[in-house]
Amino acid sequence: MKKSSKTVFKNLNIIDTKNKTIEKNDILVDGGKIIEIGKINAKDAEIKDCTGMFAAPGLVDIHTHLREPGYEYKETIDTASRAAVNGGFVAVAGMANTKPAVDTAGTVRYVLERGKDANLAKIYTYGAVTKNLEGKELAEINDLAKEGVIGLSDDGNTIMDPSLLLRALKYVKMFDLPIVLHEEDINISEEGVMHEGKVQAKLGMAGIPDLAEDTITYRDLRIAEYVDGRVHITHVSAKNTLDVIEYAKDRGVKVTCDVTPHHLLLNDTYIESFNTNYKMKPPLRSEDDRLALVDGIKTGLIDIIATDHAPHAVYEKEVEFNYAPFGVTGLETAFPALYTKLVETGIIDIFKLLELMNKNPVERFKLDIATNIEKGADATFMIFKKEDWIINEGYFKSKSRNNAFLGEKVDVRVLYTLVDGDLKLNNGEIKKGA
Amino acid sequence: MEWKRKDLITIEELAPEEINLILDTAEPFKEILRRNIKKVPPLRGRTVLNLFFEPSTRTSASFSIAAKRLSAETMSISASTSSVKKGETLLDTARNLEAMRVDMVVMRHSCEGAPKFLAERIEASVINAGDGNHEHPTQCLLDLSTLRENVKSFKGLKVLIVGDISHSRVARSNIWGLTKLGAEVSVCAPPTLFPQNIDQLPVNVYYDMDRAIADQDVIYLLRIQRERQKAGSFPSTREYMNLFSMDRDRLKKAKDKVIIMHPGPINRGVELDGDVADGKHSVILNQVTNGVAVRMAVLYLLNGGNKDEKII
Numbered sequence: 001m002k003k004s005s006k007t008v009f010k011n012l013n014i015i016d017t018k019n020k021t022i023e024k025n026d027i028l029v030d031g032g033k034i035i036e037i038g039k040i041n042a043k044d045a046e047i048k049d050c051t052g053m054f055a056a057p058g059l060v061d062i063h064t065h066l067r068e069p070g071y072e073y074k075e076t077i078d079t080a081s082r083a084a085v086n087g088g089f090v091a092v093a094g095m096a097n098t099k100p101a102v103d104t105a106g107t108v109r110y111v112l113e114r115g116k117d118a119n120l121a122k123i124y125t126y127g128a129v130t131k132n133l134e135g136k137e138l139a140e141i142n143d144l145a146k147e148g149v150i151g152l153s154d155d156g157n158t159i160m161d162p163s164l165l166l167r168a169l170k171y172v173k174m175f176d177l178p179i180v181l182h183e184e185d186i187n188i189s190e191e192g193v194m195h196e197g198k199v200q201a202k203l204g205m206a207g208i209p210d211l212a213e214d215t216i217t218y219r220d221l222r223i224a225e226y227v228d229g230r231v232h233i234t235h236v237s238a239k240n241t242l243d244v245i246e247y248a249k250d251r252g253v254k255v256t257c258d259v260t261p262h263h264l265l266l267n268d269t270y271i272e273s274f275n276t277n278y279k280m281k282p283p284l285r286s287e288d289d290r291l292a293l294v295d296g297i298k299t300g301l302i303d304i305i306a307t308d309h310a311p312h313a314v315y316e317k318e319v320e321f322n323y324a325p326f327g328v329t330g331l332e333t334a335f336p337a338l339y340t341k342l343v344e345t346g347i348i349d350i351f352k353l354l355e356l357m358n359k360n361p362v363e364r365f366k367l368d369i370a371t372n373i374e375k376g377a378d379a380t381f382m383i384f385k386k387e388d389w390i391i392n393e394g395y396f397k398s399k400s401r402n403n404a405f406l407g408e409k410v411d412v413r414v415l416y417t418l419v420d421g422d423l424k425l426n427n428g429e430i431k432k433g434a
Numbered sequence: 435m436e437w438k439r440k441d442l443i444t445i446e447e448l449a450p451e452e453i454n455l456i457l458d459t460a461e462p463f464k465e466i467l468r469r470n471i472k473k474v475p476p477l478r479g480r481t482v483l484n485l486f487f488e489p490s491t492r493t494s495a496s497f498s499i500a501a502k503r504l505s506a507e508t509m510s511i512s513a514s515t516s517s518v519k520k521g522e523t524l525l526d527t528a529r530n531l532e533a534m535r536v537d538m539v540v541m542r543h544s545c546e547g548a549p550k551f552l553a554e555r556i557e558a559s560v561i562n563a564g565d566g567n568h569e570h571p572t573q574c575l576l577d578l579s580t581l582r583e584n585v586k587s588f589k590g591l592k593v594l595i596v597g598d599i600s601h602s603r604v605a606r607s608n609i610w611g612l613t614k615l616g617a618e619v620s621v622c623a624p625p626t627l628f629p630q631n632i633d634q635l636p637v638n639v640y641y642d643m644d645r646a647i648a649d650q651d652v653i654y655l656l657r658i659q660r661e662r663q664k665a666g667s668f669p670s671t672r673e674y675m676n677l678f679s680m681d682r683d684r685l686k687k688a689k690d691k692v693i694i695m696h697p698g699p700i701n702r703g704v705e706l707d708g709d710v711a712d713g714k715h716s717v718i719l720n721q722v723t724n725g726v727a728v729r730m731a732v733l734y735l736l737n738g739g740n741k742d743e744k745i746i
Contacts, residue, residue, distance in 0.1 A: 201631035202446065204567030204606055205546045209630065274547030318525050320545035322566070 006030040006045035007423070009383065009416075015056045017359065017372045020351045027055060029379040032421035037375055048416070053385045056354055057371055058090025058417065059335060060361040063155070063180075063234055063258065063306035065327070066092075066123070068114060069107070070099025075311040075399045077111065080331070081120035082397035083309070085424040085431075087332040088382040088414035091122040091369050092309075095155040096133065103128035103139040108147035120424045120431065121417075124367065126153045129168050129179060133157045138168055145175040150365050153180035155234065156281075160186060162219060169229030178230040178256075178365070181220055183241070184281065188212035193322055195268040195283040203271065205321070208283050210238035217241050221248040221255055232364070233257040235308050237282035239292035246301055256364050258304035259293050261334045262404045265341050266290070270404075276317045276324035277404050280310065297356055298348060303364060305356040307334045311400030328404045332396055335384070336410040344411060379421035384414045397430060437735040441553040441560040444569045445610040453578065453614060459741045460579050460724070460731035466503065466745070467727055474745050476734055477506035480537045484510040485527075486563070487543040492698060492722065493563050493572075497540045500729035506538075524548065528555045538736060541565075559736040567601045572732060573697055574607035576725040578615065580717050581652065583724075584693055588615035594646055595619065595637075596678055597656030597705055598627040598667075604697045605656060609635055622646040623678065626667040643678050647688045654695040655680050655705045671704060681707035685715065693717055 009027045014037065016023065028036040028045065061084070067075035075083075077094075084092050094111055096102035102111060102125055115123020127144030131137050133154045141152065152172060159165045159181070169179060189212040194200050196207025217233060221244065224231045233245060236257050248255050262280065267287045270278040278284055296302035310327025317324050335357070342348050359371045370378045388411050393401045417425035424431050435451050445453070466474055482501040484494050494510060501508040524543075528551075531539060538559045541549045546566035553560035564570040578588075585591055593612050599605045599621050612619050613636045620638040621628070632639055640646035647653055658674060668674045680694065694706075694715040702708045711718060735741075 196630050198631050198634040201629040201634045202606070203546050204569075204601070204603065204629070207630065274550055315523065315525075319523055320543065320548045320551060322545040 006042055007048060008040050008042050008045045009048045009050045009055065011049065011051040012053055012055045012383065014373050015054060015350060015354065016374075017057055017351055017354050018374070022054070027373065029418065029421050032379055034373065034375055034377050034379050037373070050383055053383050053415065055373055055381055055383050056350070057358040057373060058369065058380045058382050058419070059088045059357045060367060060369055061089050061092040061307050061309065061331060061334075062150075062304060062361045062365055064092040064094055064309045064331065065097065065311065066094035066111065067311055068098065069110060074313055077114040077123060078118040079397065079399040080309070080311075081115065081118035081123065082430050083329070083331040084121035085417040085419075086397040086414070088335045088384065088417055089121055089331055090380050090382065090417060090419050091124060091367060092331065093124040093126060093150055093365070096126045096128040096153055097156050101128045101133045102126065102149070103131050103133070103144070105143040105147050108144055108149055112148065120419070122369070122419060124150045126151050126155070126180060128152065129154045129159060130164070135159050135161060135164060138171060141172060141175060145177060149177065150367065151178045151180050151232065153182070153234075155180060155182045158182055158184045158186060158216065162223060165220060166223050166227060169224055169231070170227045173227070173229060178232045180232045180234050182235070183213050183217045183220065183233055184208075185212045185216040188215070193279065193283070194271050195285045197268055197286050199268045199271055208281075210240050210285060210289065213238050213282055214240040214244050218244045221245070221253050224248075224255060225251060225253045228254070230254045234306060235260050235263065235282060236293070236296075236302065237263050237285050238289045242292055242296050242301060249301070256303040258306040259297065259302050260306060260308045261330055261338050262328060263290065264293050264297070264305070265337055266404060274321045276319065276321055277328055277402050277406060279321060279324050279326055280308070280328050281326040294342070294347060297352070303356070303360045305334070305338065306361070307331055311398055312402045313400060314402075317402045328402050329396070329398050329400055330403070332398060333391055333403055333405040335414060336391065336412050337405045337408065339412045340410040380419050382414055382418070382425075383416035384412050386412055389413060436740070440736070441549070442571050442732055442736065443550050443553060443560065443562045445571045445574050445607045445614070446569065448614070450614045453575070453611060455741060456575055456728065456731050456735065457579050457582060459735055459739075460575075460727045462745060463727040463730040463734075464724065467723065472503050473505060474503065475505045476739055476745060477501065477504035477737055480506045480737060481535070482506045482508050482538045482540065482733065483531065483536045484508065485531075485539050485541045486510065487513045487541075487548070488564070490542055490563070492725070493542065496722070496725045497561075497563060497729050500726050500733055503726070504730055504733055506733070524551060525555065528552050531558065532556045538733065561732060561736065564603050566603065567606070568603050569607045570603040571607050572725070572729055573604050574611040575732070576721055576728040577608055577654070577695060577697075578611055579724045579728050580695070580721045581693070583720065584717060585651065588612065588617045591617040591652065592650045593617050593619050593652040593654060594622055594640075594650040595654045595656065596622045596643065596646075596680070597658055598662055599623055599632065599656075600627050600629045601659065601662070602656050608654065609637055620646060620650070624668050624674070627662065643684065644687055647684065647692075650688060650692060652693045652695060653680060653688060657697065657699065658701055658705045675704060679705060679707065680710055682709055685710055695721060698722065
C-alpha cells in the first residue's frame with residue numbers, strides 16, 4: 001500500500017547488511033520507498049523518535065502454517081499476519097496442509113486474496129506436490145505455478161514413495177520451483193512423540209530416532225542429484241542429517257535447508273516437564289544435535305532460519321503429552337529469542353541472523369522483498385528496541401499460544417514493522433483498521 | 435525426616451531418605467494387617483479417588499483396601515465408566531475433581547506424564563499408580579519393602595530384571611529405587627526389548643540369561659506382553675521362553691538363596707514356570723501383601739502423617 005504521507009524515523013541505529021555496519025541516522029519514508037537516509041529535517045513529515053532503537057531489513061518466514069482454510073479455530077490468515085508483523089516479519093509463506101489442501105488454483109487464489117485482505121505482512125503460499133497431500137498422484141502443478149506459488153511441498157506428510165518423488169522432481173523442473181521436503185521416514189518414527197535418546201530412555205515414551213530423518217534425507221538428495229532437481233530440506237533437526245546435506249552440497253546437489261528457532265535453542269531435556277509446548281516434529285533433539293545446528297548456521301551449511309509456526313488451540317495442546325498435536329507457534333518469538341540467545345551471547349552477529357532470516361530466504365525463494373535499508377529501496381523493514389521483558393500470553397497476536405518460549409526472558413522487542421512504507425506495526429500496536 | 439511432597443509421581447525424583455521413610459512407615463502397617471480388626475483412623479473424613487484410565491485389578495484393589503484400612507472414603511472410576519468415553523479432557527476431569535473437594539487421587543494412565551499433568555493442576559495429592567512406560571512408584575516401594583524382609587542390606591545387593599525393559603514402568607521405577615539404595619541392577623532381554631539408550635540407565639546389560647543369573651541375589655521377572663511379539667520384537671513365545679523363561683533348570687544355575695520376584699499378573703509358563711512361581715524362592719505373594727501396607731504408608735504420609743506418631 002503506497003502512502004503519500006512522509007514519515008521520518010529519527011535517531012535510529014541502521015543495520016546496513018551490505019556493508020555490515022551500524023550507523024546512527026534518520027530514515028525518510030514516502031510513497032512506499034526510502035527517500036533519504038541521513039540527518040533529516042522535514043517539517044511536513046510525521047516524526048517517530050526512535051532514539052536507541054535499531055532498524056533492520058524485514059524478516060521473512062518460508063515455513064508458516066496459516067491454518068486457513070479449514071482450521072480457522074487455530075489461526076486465520078488475518079491472525080497469522082498480525083502475529084507476523086508483531087514479530088518483525090514482513091513476509092510469510094503458508095504451507096499447503098490446509099483443508100482443503102492448497103492443491104488447486106482456486107485455493108492458491110483464496111489464500112493470496114485473504115493475505116491481501118489482511119493487508120499486513122506479504123502472504124505467499126506453497127502448493128501441494130500431490131493431490132490432497134496423499135502422496136499418490138501429482139497435483140496439477142501448472143495451475144499452482146501460474147497462480148504464483150513459491151514452491152511445492154506436502155509438508156508434514158513425507159513423500160514415502162521414492163518413485164513418486166523422482167517423478168515430481170523431474171516434472172517441476174519446467175516450472176523452476178523448489179520442492180520443500182519434511183524428512184521423516186514414518187516407518188521408523190511410527191508412533192514416536194519425542195527424540196529417541198537419553199531422556200526418552202528414562203521417560204519411556206515412544207521415540208523418534210534421528211535415523212528417521214537422515215536416512216530418508218540421503219535417499220531424497222540422491223534422487224534430487226539423479227534428476228538434477230531443486231530441493232529444500234526444511235526444519236533439519238539432527239547432526240547426522242546435516243552431515244548428509246553437507247555431503248550432497250559438496251557433490252553439487254541443488255539443495256538448501258533451514259532450521260527452526262526451537263531446534264537451535266532447545267533440546268530434549270525440556271520434555272522432562274511433559275509440557276506439550278515442547279512437542280513438535282521433528283522433535284527437539286539432543287544437546288549435541290543442537291550444537292551441530294548452531295554450528296551449521298555459523299558455517300553457512302544451513303541457509304535459512306524458518307519458524308514452522310504451527311498454531312494449535314489451547315484445548316488441543318493442554319492434554320496428555322501423547323495426545324497433543326505436534327507443533328508450536330514461532331512468528332512472534334523467533335527474533336526476540338534468537339537475538340537474545342545467539343546474538344547477545346556473541347555466538348553469531350546480527351548480520352548473520354539477518355542473512356538467515358531475510359537475505360537467504362529472499363534469494364533462495366526469489367521473493368520480492370528488500371534485503372537492505374538503503375536510499376531508493378522499498379520501505380519494508382522493522383525496528384526493534386533493546387529492553388528486558390518476559391514472553392507472555394498477552395503479547396501474542398496469534399490466535400494460539402502454544403509457544404516453546406513462553407516465560408522466557410528476552411532482551412529485544414520489535415516495535416515497528418513497515419511493508420512498502422506502511423506501518424503495519426506501530427509502536428507495538430497492529431495498524432488500525434487492519 | 436518429614437515427608438514434604440504433595441504428590442508421589444516418580445521414584446527417580448526421590449532421595450534415598452524419602453524412600454526409606456516410606457519403607458519405615460510401612461512397617462507398622464504390616465503389623466496392623468495381621469490383626470483381626472484391620473482398620474485404623476488416620477484418614478477418617480478423607481476422600482481417596484481411584485482414577486484408572488487403564489484396566490487394573492490388583493493395583494486398584496490394593497489402593498482401595500489400603501485407603502479403607504485407613505478409614506478413608508474411597509471411590510473408583512475406571513475409563514470405561516468415566517466421562518473420558520464422552521470425550522472429556524483430562525483438564526476438565528481435573529477441574530471437576532477439584533470442585534468435588536477430593537483429597538487424594540490415585541491415578542493410572544497409559545500416557546507418560548499424565549499424573550504429573552494432573553498434580554500440577556489440582557490441590558489434592560496425586561499418587562502415580564502407573565503412567566505408560568514411565569514409572570510405577572508404589573510397585574517399586576512394595577518390592578523394596580518385600581526385599582527388606584529377606585535381605586540384610588541393599589548395599590551391593592545384585593538384582594537382575596528380566597523382560598521388556600523398554601515398555602516397563604515397573605523396571606524404570608525399580609532401577610531408580612534399587613540403585614538409590616545401593617543395589618547393583620542388571621537387566622536381561624532380547625536387544626529389541628531395551629530402550630535404544632539403555633546405556634543411559636544405571637544398569638548392566640545382558641542378552642544371555644544363563645550368564646546373567648549366575649551371580650544374582652534377586653531375579654525379577656517382568657510380564658511379557660503378547661503385543662510385543664505381534665510388533666515383531668521377538669519371533670515367537672516359544673523362542674522367548676527358550677532364551678529367557680525362568681524355569682526349574684535355569685533356577686539350578688542361580689544362587690542357592692536366590693529370591694524370585696514378579697509384579698504380576700504372571701503368564702505361567704512364559705516368563706516364569708509355575709513351579710518356580712510357587713516354589714520356596716518365590717516371594718511373589720508377599721509382594722502383594724506388602725503392596726497394601728506400602729500404599730497405606732504412602733497415603734498416610736501424603737495426608738500429613740508422621741512416621742513416629744502412634745496410629746493405634
